[in-house]
Amino acid sequence: MSSADLKRTPLFEEHRRANARLVDFAGWEMPLHYGSQIDEHHHVRRDAGMFDVSHMLVIDVEGAAAREFLRRVLANDVARLTVPGKALYACLLNEAGGVLDDLIVYVLSPQCFRLVVNAATAEKDLAWLISLRDRLADAVELRPRREWAMIAIQGPEARARFWRARETARVATDGLNAFQGVEVAGQFIARTGYTGEDGFEVMSPADEAVALWRDLRALGVAPCGLGARDTLRLEAGMNLYGQDMDESVTPLESGLGWTVDLSSQRDFVGRQALLNRQPLKRLAGLLLVDKGVLRSHQLVRTAHGEGSTTSGGFSPTLDRSIALARVPLSVAAGDAIEVQIRDKWLAAKVVKYPFVRMGKSLVDISPS
Amino acid sequence: MQFPAELRYTDTHEWLRQEGDGTVTVGITWHAQERLGDLVYVENPPRGKAFRKGEECGVVESVKAASDIYAPISGEVVAVNEELTSNPEKINQEPYRAWIFKLRPSDPGELQTLLDAAAYQKLIEAESH
Numbered sequence: 001m002s003s004a005d006l007k008r009t010p011l012f013e014e015h016r017r018a019n020a021r022l023v024d025f026a027g028w029e030m031p032l033h034y035g036s037q038i039d040e041h042h043h044v045r046r047d048a049g050m051f052d053v054s055h056m057l058v059i060d061v062e063g064a065a066a067r068e069f070l071r072r073v074l075a076n077d078v079a080r081l082t083v084p085g086k087a088l089y090a091c092l093l094n095e096a097g098g099v100l101d102d103l104i105v106y107v108l109s110p111q112c113f114r115l116v117v118n119a120a121t122a123e124k125d126l127a128w129l130i131s132l133r134d135r136l137a138d139a140v141e142l143r144p145r146r147e148w149a150m151i152a153i154q155g156p157e158a159r160a161r162f163w164r165a166r167e168t169a170r171v172a173t174d175g176l177n178a179f180q181g182v183e184v185a186g187q188f189i190a191r192t193g194y195t196g197e198d199g200f201e202v203m204s205p206a207d208e209a210v211a212l213w214r215d216l217r218a219l220g221v222a223p224c225g226l227g228a229r230d231t232l233r234l235e236a237g238m239n240l241y242g243q244d245m246d247e248s249v250t251p252l253e254s255g256l257g258w259t260v261d262l263s264s265q266r267d268f269v270g271r272q273a274l275l276n277r278q279p280l281k282r283l284a285g286l287l288l289v290d291k292g293v294l295r296s297h298q299l300v301r302t303a304h305g306e307g308s309t310t311s312g313g314f315s316p317t318l319d320r321s322i323a324l325a326r327v328p329l330s331v332a333a334g335d336a337i338e339v340q341i342r343d344k345w346l347a348a349k350v351v352k353y354p355f356v357r358m359g360k361s362l363v364d365i366s367p368s
Numbered sequence: 369m370q371f372p373a374e375l376r377y378t379d380t381h382e383w384l385r386q387e388g389d390g391t392v393t394v395g396i397t398w399h400a401q402e403r404l405g406d407l408v409y410v411e412n413p414p415r416g417k418a419f420r421k422g423e424e425c426g427v428v429e430s431v432k433a434a435s436d437i438y439a440p441i442s443g444e445v446v447a448v449n450e451e452l453t454s455n456p457e458k459i460n461q462e463p464y465r466a467w468i469f470k471l472r473p474s475d476p477g478e479l480q481t482l483l484d485a486a487a488y489q490k491l492i493e494a495e496s497h
Binding site: 021032033036037038227231291292293295313314316321342 | 405406408409411427429431432434453457460
């Protein structure tokens with residue numbers, strides 16, 4: 001695929017001018033890094049960094065039946081969203097209980113919800129939602145907001161830096177709790193993120209996003225690319241769709257049981273399958289003890305049977321290699337296991353995750 | 369400077385420097401480290417082991433990917449750079465100073481098969497089109 005076929009966000013010229021190393025991500029030409037992804041990672045943990053996440057898709061779900069529709073369609077229950085702007089992290093499942101995508105859903109009003117879905121699955125998700133809407137014959141309008149760009153500003157100084165750039169937005173956003181958003185002057189600002197740090201994700205029309213990016217850059221917020229995004233989310237123990245889960249596994253086998261609300265009689269797509277299907281594996285955190293780097297799809301050997309890594313990489317904060325792995329149910333934190341890297345079996349241990357939160361390691365990195 | 373003139377190069381992006389004592393020093397080029405990104409781990413070839421020209425003798429791993437290092441000429445490994453164990457990022461910072469290992473060549477004639485700076489530069493330019 002030549003670079004001419006890739007989609008570009010409204011911030012593309014900013015990335016080019018900042019000498020970004022550009023790569024194809026889900027058909028978009030996106031910055032992998034702007035020099036050093038490790039520097040960008042540290043910048044987010046210690047100060048403030050920003051990510052162009054405009055490749056993700058915002059889909060508004062509107063109408064008198066919007067709430068009931070989403071209660072049918074998502075594994076988490078939007079009836080729990082009782083405060084304006086509050087959000088849930090949820091899975092979209094197929095009829096077999098397999099994960100089609102993970103997403104965030106905000107309630108804007110009783111008749112309007114906002115979904116943010118992954119770039120690689122956006123068209124699949126939209127088609128799925130349309131087919132469900134048509135089948136269930138609900139008075140629901142599905143509105144993809146393709147005209148919007150999105151910037152994630154993350155780090156201990158992220159919100160402060162945003163308020164310096166946009167003083168007038170402070171009064172509306174100062175009181176936002178985590179996982180809550182608000183509409184301000186044609187933008188949607190949410191206290192959410194994919195890094196394990198505090199911060200905002202700002203959705204806005206293209207020209208406003210460009211202006212915001214430039215103003216934040218002038219205030220010292222570091223542009224950060226997909227490389228840092230991946231190391232940050234892995235440290236924070238956050239799943240990546242397509243790696244840690246896909247349509248062949250259920251949320252229960254992916255560390256996402258907590259996002260599935262089975263507490264009521266609510267019928268939702270995939271519910272029956274989840275109740276019938278016993279999980280045989282679970283997702284666990286790994287810390288490599290021997291020297292090397294964990295990656296995806298490496299074989300894992302435990303006292304209870306085999307498994308494999310789903311996401312792996314290097315943790316700049318821990319200065320160690322970490323991974324998420326799908327392993328037999330009885331594998332527990334503290335277990336010593338082995339991972340096959342190239343042709344050698346290297347020592348690793350199972351640890352609880354997240355590995356890092358608010359800049360601090362949560363992991364005991366001693367070998368035993 | 370990305371193509372120091374006094375070095376020799378391979379098409380697998382190693383550089384080689386001939387030392388006064390007959391050994392050669394080997395590392396990876398600016399182009400190699402730039403493509404890999406931030407390096408986090410170097411698996412050195414074992415001291416005392418002999419390799420044939422073109423044989424896999426070690427690995428450099430970045431956050432994004434692992435990449436094999438190939439022996440540019442045949443020989444026995446006589447030294448490895450211990451500094452890289454705790455500071456692999458030195459290769460990103462100074463790829464032509466952060467050497468990886470030294471060989472005692474078993475067939476000095478093989479040195480003729482390596483690329484000079486101009487030929488390596490042409491290779492890089494051709495690769496990026």
